[in-house]
Amino acid sequence: MSSTTPETNVEAGALPAAPDGGFALDVEEKSIGDAVRGWVGKLRTGDPGALPSVLGLVVLGIIFSQVSDRFLSALNLGNLPGQGAYIAVIALGLVFVLLLGEIDLSAGTAGGACAAFAAVGVFKGSLDDGLPGFLYWALVIGMVCAIALAVLLKTYAGAAVVAVGLVLILTNLTQHLVPALVAAICIGAAIGIFNGWLVAKVGIPSFVATLALFLAWQGVLQFALSGQPINTSNYDLWRDLTYGTLSVAQSWILTIVLVAGFIGYTVLRSVRSKAAGLAHESLNLVLARGGAVAAVAIVLTYLACRDRGTFAVKQGIPVPAAIAIVLMIACTILLTKTTWGRHLYATGGNAEAARRAGIDVVHMKVTAFAICSAFGALGGVMLASSQSSASLDLGSGNVLLFSVAAAVIGGTSLFGGRGRPRDAILGALVIAIIPNGLLLRPSLGAQWQSVITGVVLLIAAAVDAISRRRAARG
Amino acid sequence: MADPILQISRLNKSFGPVHVLKDVDLNIYPGEVTALVGDNGAGKSTIVKCIAGINNIDSGEIRFEGRPVTIADPRDATALGIEFVYQDLALADNLDITQNMFLGREISRYRSFLSDGEMERQARATLASLSVRTVSSVRQLVANLSGGQRQTVAIAKAVLWNSKVVFLDEPTAALGVAQTRQVLDLVRRLADQGRGVVLISHNMNDVMEVADRVAALYLGRVAAEVHTKDTTTTQIVELITSGRSGELGLAQTVASESI
Numbered sequence: 259m260s261s262t263t264p265e266t267n268v269e270a271g272a273l274p275a276a277p278d279g280g281f282a283l284d285v286e287e288k289s290i291g292d293a294v295r296g297w298v299g300k301l302r303t304g305d306p307g308a309l310p311s312v313l314g315l316v317v318l319g320i321i322f323s324q325v326s327d328r329f330l331s332a333l334n335l336g337n338l339p340g341q342g343a344y345i346a347v348i349a350l351g352l353v354f355v356l357l358l359g360e361i362d363l364s365a366g367t368a369g370g371a372c373a374a375f376a377a378v379g380v381f382k383g384s385l386d387d388g389l390p391g392f393l394y395w396a397l398v399i400g401m402v403c404a405i406a407l408a409v410l411l412k413t414y415a416g417a418a419v420v421a422v423g424l425v426l427i428l429t430n431l432t433q434h435l436v437p438a439l440v441a442a443i444c445i446g447a448a449i450g451i452f453n454g455w456l457v458a459k460v461g462i463p464s465f466v467a468t469l470a471l472f473l474a475w476q477g478v479l480q481f482a483l484s485g486q487p488i489n490t491s492n493y494d495l496w497r498d499l500t501y502g503t504l505s506v507a508q509s510w511i512l513t514i515v516l517v518a519g520f521i522g523y524t525v526l527r528s529v530r531s532k533a534a535g536l537a538h539e540s541l542n543l544v545l546a547r548g549g550a551v552a553a554v555a556i557v558l559t560y561l562a563c564r565d566r567g568t569f570a571v572k573q574g575i576p577v578p579a580a581i582a583i584v585l586m587i588a589c590t591i592l593l594t595k596t597t598w599g600r601h602l603y604a605t606g607g608n609a610e611a612a613r614r615a616g617i618d619v620v621h622m623k624v625t626a627f628a629i630c631s632a633f634g635a636l637g638g639v640m641l642a643s644s645q646s647s648a649s650l651d652l653g654s655g656n657v658l659l660f661s662v663a664a665a666v667i668g669g670t671s672l673f674g675g676r677g678r679p680r681d682a683i684l685g686a687l688v689i690a691i692i693p694n695g696l697l698l699r700p701s702l703g704a705q706w707q708s709v710i711t712g713v714v715l716l717i718a719a720a721v722d723a724i725s726r727r728r729a730a731r732g
Numbered sequence: 733m734a735d736p737i738l739q740i741s742r743l744n745k746s747f748g749p750v751h752v753l754k755d756v757d758l759n760i761y762p763g764e765v766t767a768l769v770g771d772n773g774a775g776k777s778t779i780v781k782c783i784a785g786i787n788n789i790d791s792g793e794i795r796f797e798g799r800p801v802t803i804a805d806p807r808d809a810t811a812l813g814i815e816f817v818y819q820d821l822a823l824a825d826n827l828d829i830t831q832n833m834f835l836g837r838e839i840s841r842y843r844s845f846l847s848d849g850e851m852e853r854q855a856r857a858t859l860a861s862l863s864v865r866t867v868s869s870v871r872q873l874v875a876n877l878s879g880g881q882r883q884t885v886a887i888a889k890a891v892l893w894n895s896k897v898v899f900l901d902e903p904t905a906a907l908g909v910a911q912t913r914q915v916l917d918l919v920r921r922l923a924d925q926g927r928g929v930v931l932i933s934h935n936m937n938d939v940m941e942v943a944d945r946v947a948a949l950y951l952g953r954v955a956a957e958v959h960t961k962d963t964t965t966t967q968i969v970e971l972i973t974s975g976r977s978g979e980l981g982l983a984q985t986v987a988s989e990s991i
């Protein structure tokens with residue numbers, strides 16, 4: 259359409275003046291009371307949000323504080339992020355795919371393989387020499403194919419990311435740790451593009467396609483390592499991804515930047531919308547909420563910055579917590595504030611409606627899978643960090659299933675259309691707190707972990723099912 | 733009389749062995765309401781989906797404002813300025829009213845950051861102009877709306893955009909008396925603003941009231957395209973049920989062989 263004509267009839271003034279309409283709930287200015295009522299209303303219409311997972315955390319916390327008085331110690335709680343971060347990161351990526359009603363069972367083992375490539379790169383000094391000959395070329399050709407596929411499916415950002423990885427590999431910059439880890443994430447994106455192509459274009463159900471690849475990547479990982487695990491704890495940065503802490507100054511800077519960013523953004527939005535005559539949140543509401551967030555953040559940061567070490571000084575926000583929080587915020591912005599995110603929710607809610615609205619559904623799926631596998635790769639890197647080793651079974655076993663469970667416990671639906679990045683973080687905390695609490699009482703064997711995790715997942719699913727059924731009955 | 737804004741000629745469409753549309757000719761004029769009538773399964777919705785770029789056509793020509801156009805994708809139809817209310821509504825249940833109305837054409841800043849406030853304002857203005865009284869918030873999820881409310885949202889979505897042609901596939905099927913009245917008035921108003929409007933309906937009273945022309949579809953063929961003022965309800969019903977009515981309609985041979 260020519261750009262001179264207004265896009266909508268409201269702009270064109272082609273609609274008759276409204277006789278004062280209804281919209282009783284759409285108040286011009288949303289007060290604190292309106293916000294609380296809105297929240298309660300949501301609970302009652304079957305959208306419990308974060309409530310079940312937060313309650314679950316509290317209940318588990320109370321139980322474990324009875325199991326051992328060390329549970330609530332600063333040292334123990336400070337270790338929790340490191341124990342759950344890899345699950346949180348993989349679950350964050352899974353949210354994108356779950357929102358589409360798809361699943362990626364291969365995210366864990368694909369991530370393990372990506373981390374193994376990084377480990378080989380830095381440990382052997384060259385991927386070309388370090389990998390079995392055929393595998394190096396398979397990797398290079400695979401990445402080239404992924405770039406071609408991405409361009410074909412109009413996923414240019416994905417193609418660019420993979421191209422970066424390819425350059426890092428071909429120039430052997432992967433002998434240095436940071437480029438190697440970046441390359442691992444880029445390889446993850448390439449794997450995800452391939453997954454997305456299989457699902458969206460070839461038409462294989464994602465459960466089957468990624469189940470097959472779940473198995474395949476395990477083998478690739480073992481080829482990559484040539485049967486020898488690689489110790490990662492010698493690389494300071496890699497170890498710090500799990501065991502490091504921000505310095506006290508860095509901790510406060512991070513907290514202040516995030517909190518000020520949140521308050522600044524919400525205040526600005528309120529003031530701007532008010533000036534433009536749009537519905538907006540009252541300044542009281544914005545400041546009250548911002549104040550609550552600030553208070554929680556400051557208390558947590560203060561606690562994190564006290565010395566919790568036994569032998570040496572240990573203080574500051576754990577690096578894995580910082581990574582998880584920053585990624586969660588980035589994903590939330592991507593999903594709720596951008597057109598791409600809106601289109602992802604629409605595609606998951608009703609793919610046909612999305613298609614009719616002109617959304618390229620194939621492109622959405624390919625990008626979602628690419629993001630998922632890229633997060634899987636980062637998760638694999640963090641898992642290697644927490645195990646201090648790129649082991650031969652990196653990312654296999656229960657890793658992926660725990661990550662799916664984390665997303666679901668947090669409130670993400672397996673049927674698509676419903677879920678938030680926040681879910682992944684809260685769910686991962688629930689998953690991680692169980693072994694953490696149990697290990698404090700060695701007489702409670704590891705077998706309890708599986709049983710309790712399973713029961714918690716069932717309860718979460720039941721709460722979800724019951725609240726929706728009650729909402730449907732009205 | 734003005735030239736047609738949308739001309740469809742010799743449109744054919746098959747689903748596998750089933751030949752659903754047979755040499756369909758249809759002209760849509762600006763400023764007029766064209767009613768598309770026909771029995772269940774006659775192919776009305778299929779015509780709509782072919783023009784929307786949802787179903788690709790086997791053969792035939794579509795001309796828009798005199799130019800031949802190809803519509804291979806829903807975006808092509810939108811770019812031409814054609815809006816649709818689908819029979820199955822095609823709304824995403826997990827999104828709210830505003831999000832559905834702007835789906836695929838969100839207002840954004842810095843290329844891709846959503847301007848939710850502005851979209852809400854326009855959604856509210858559009859719904860208000862339809863005299864919608866029962867929707868309490870444009871932030872309500874579509875999943876929680878009644879059938880009629882959902883239909884209203886689908887109509888509002890089509891009305892929101894400053895289009896040149898609007899197709900409404902049974903837009904009043906789920907609506908109550910008052911809301912049906914509103915939609916019929918709206919259909920008339922859209923045409924009076926110079927748009928070409930296509931109304932698909934099984935209700936002959938509505939058709940006779942608001943339509944300027946009627947195209948009767950019989951087993952995938954256009955039996956006749958007539959001016960409403962030159963015809964009677966009885967004739968239209970005959971065209972719908974048997975493909976012919978006196979002088980009007982398909983030749984006897986064609987009508988029977990299509991069966």
Ligand SMILES: Nc1ncnc2c1ncn2[C@@H]1O[C@H](COP(=O)(O)OP(=O)(O)OP(=O)(O)O)[C@@H](O)[C@H]1O
Pocket residue numbers: 747750752770771772773774775776777778779819
């Ligand atoms: N996707 C499809 N695949 C196969 N057949 C189809 C498909 N869509 C429509 N048809 C067939 O095409 C014919 C016309 O269907 P269409 O939906 O256009 O009818 P209609 O005139 O809109 O009917 P109604 O008044 O019931 O809405 C029907 O026989 C239907 O079975």
Ligand SMILES: [Mg+2]
Pocket residue numbers: 776777778819901
């Ligand atoms: Mg139909």
